[in-house]
Amino acid sequence: MAEKTQPKIIDLKANRQAVTSYDVARLAGVSQSAVSRCFKPGASVSAKMRARVMAAAAELGYEPNAIARSLITRRSNLVAVLISNLTNLYYPEVLAELTRHLTAYDVRVLLFSLESEADANATLQQIWPYRVDGVIAAAELSPNHVAEFEKRHVPLVFYNRQLNGTSVSSVSCDQEDGARQLVDGLFHAGHRRFALFTGPRESVVGIERKTAALERLEELGIDEVPIFEGNYSYESGYGLVSDMMGARAHGNEGAPVDAIVCANDVMAIGALDALRADYGLTAPEDISVVGFDGVGPARWRSYDLTTIRQPVRRMTEAAVAMLMSMIEDPEVSHEKRVFSGLLRAGTSARFTAGD
Amino acid sequence: MAEKTQPKIIDLKANRQAVTSYDVARLAGVSQSAVSRCFKPGASVSAKMRARVMAAAAELGYEPNAIARSLITRRSNLVAVLISNLTNLYYPEVLAELTRHLTAYDVRVLLFSLESEADANATLQQIWPYRVDGVIAAAELSPNHVAEFEKRHVPLVFYNRQLNGTSVSSVSCDQEDGARQLVDGLFHAGHRRFALFTGPRESVVGIERKTAALERLEELGIDEVPIFEGNYSYESGYGLVSDMMGARAHGNEGAPVDAIVCANDVMAIGALDALRADYGLTAPEDISVVGFDGVGPARWRSYDLTTIRQPVRRMTEAAVAMLMSMIEDPEVSHEKRVFSGLLRAGTSARFTAGD
DNA sequence: AGAGAGATTGCATTCGAATGCAATCTATGG
DNA sequence: CCATAGATTGCATTCGAATGCAATCTCTCT
Secondary structure (H helix, E strand, O other), rough: OOOOHHHHHHHHHHHHHOOOOOHHHHHOOOOHHHHHHOOOOOOOOOOOHHHHHHHHHHHHHHOOHHHHHHHOOOOOOOEEEEEEEOOOOOHHHHHHHHHHHHOOOOOEEEEEOOOOHHHHHHHHHHHHHOOOOOEEEOOOOHHHHHHHHHHHHHEEEEEOOOOOOOOOOEEEEEEHHHHHHHHHHHHHHHOOOEEEEEEOOOHHHHHHHHHHHHHHHHHHHOOOOEEOOOOOHHHHHHEEEEEEEHHHHHHOOOOOOOEEEOOOOOHHHHHHHHHHHHHHHOOOOEEEOOOOOOHHHHHHOOOOOOEEEHHHHHHHHHHHHHHHHHHHOOOOOOOEEEEEEEEEEEOOOOOOOHH | OOOOOOOHHEEEHHHOOOOOOHHHHHHOOOOHHHHHHOOOOOOOHHHHHHHHEEEEEEEHOOOOOHHHHHHHOOOOOOOEEOOOOOOOOHHHHHHHHHHHHHHHHOOEEEEEEEEOHHHHEEEEHHHHHOOOOOEEEEEEOOOOHHHHHHOOOOOOOOEEEOOOOOOEEEOOOOOOOOHHHHHHHHHHOOOOOEEEOOOOOHHHHHHHHHHHHHHHHHHOOOOOEEEEOOOOOHHHHHHHHHHHHHHHHHHOOOOOEEEEEEOOOOHHHHHHHHHHHHHHHOOOOOOOEEEEEEEEHHHOOOOEEEEEOOOOHHHHHHHHHHEEEEEEOOOOOOOOOEEEEEEEEEOOOOOOOOO
């Protein structure tokens, strides 16, 4: 035998994460494969065997190594979730719900937060080596990026994003329908002078909301609609109010705007604050403001927004279910699921919900 | 040769994620170990070799398999992040920053969202099999849980949590100091009738804030301080206002409260809304309200909270750096880093910052 | 040109679990 | 009591990359 000079260190090393299925097998006096089978639900194992193995496993504190398992089964039980900007008030709920549902499938979440859409390349490079079973993307990806998924046969589900021509599975909220509901309600309540506070020009969701609103307004005979571009932030909603007021001041004809349709709740909140603080206007008496999403603060008493609440629970559940079925069966066909948002009538607008 | 009946299927199978370092080696006419070395920074490889291998790798679209690598290196490059309730306005920023910093170390984030602290057991069971390199916990863990980490030699860093006796590394904001700053400023501005809106009774952070505030108040000669227990939510902040008013109505002697110290910003916001909407009181004229955290909405014009802004950037950076050093060197000693919060003086309180 | 140090490269093995196949065991029926 | 189908179990191999060690190559210096 070798000298036992430093038993302490040896012990440490021996103790270091070393319990494998072989150790359990040895202690239980069975083969390693038997141990493996005992930990696989539905495998062929006798009750006696299972009892012995489990006892040995418990005694040693054995925990199967998911890494090793993934290697041989070619299933990592990892799903990557891409979120574009987590600090947008809307996403934390989405992320929490996605995580919850994925956990129910015994799948772990590998989180990637894209600061800008330009990060997509770098992020994808980080994802591929981990052989994730699938990806849920609440972020803008280019057709090239999507092609990368197809090349690798990695299932992808978009959350609230579309990609024009390509066939990709997705779950989203019906932005157009929501925008129309909002416009209709405002119109029915008598509003005729609308303004739009939009999202950033490159946001697909923002474009959908804006376009649908404009179309509906036109159908209703309203074509002169001033449009102000923001970026979904509180500050931009706040700032656009003075832009809007300034535009009017500078000789833009016509009566004052009496209804602002914002691309999301946070901008609506910013707008309300600016109107109140800087112009002494209160909603819904002097002006109406509506948002979109139905985030928590939309319900705060100071705002009490009229908005479209996205059915986040159902949407995330659907996204996860869709992804999992794609993972189970790679041949399953693509699908797009579109959920209608629910109108929440607050007091930030004079509003008459359709019949 | 075997029959080529179904070339299509064969192609598909061949194409299925099959590019390994052996394939690259074969194409480049070198050994698999050479390929491996080419992808390991700092390995001994000649320029010629590297060029040939990289060319072959590019041609085949080879991507190293992180799973296989982890198995042999015993390093997963995964770090688990535990967050107690993501929908708390404070956490999204923390999560985003942690992710950003971890990414800088080329480490991936495995996200776990604990709905209730009771989930901790289940969550830990989900973590162990993945052999994460370390864990950052922004969630309450029991001494038993911490012991599990030690048993497995998995580095753990607490974020804004402590554990009385045990020696665990942690990064946190100086809750006591913050609470004192707030109390001092209110006192200097002339407030004498304080009330406390606390977090849930089991929240360590909440207890620290409350205790420190009470101690300071006592030092300042104020001992009769009504305390109302909330749960960090907007609704609880809102609801506690009527509790407070009710308590006064029911014969509780003395003058009305003129300063409310809330356990976090969201409760302060709820309180402000309740005071304004239900009692016609405005801050800071009629009453002062202060919060804690410095979340985004605290800066919204309708609230403009006086609060303690946690230095999230620095804290997350420190947490990640600390964890990484523990991972690099398992012998490194534990450390607790405490950052002072920055006072943000808004208009939600009459307030005189210390000299 | 030859020796020798240092740089490259390949060989063979390892990480830990899953699984096809063959061997063995069990229980049932005749 | 024996044959046989079906259930269990073990053997041997596989997943894909990393690495200690030995073999080979390069290049420098004399």
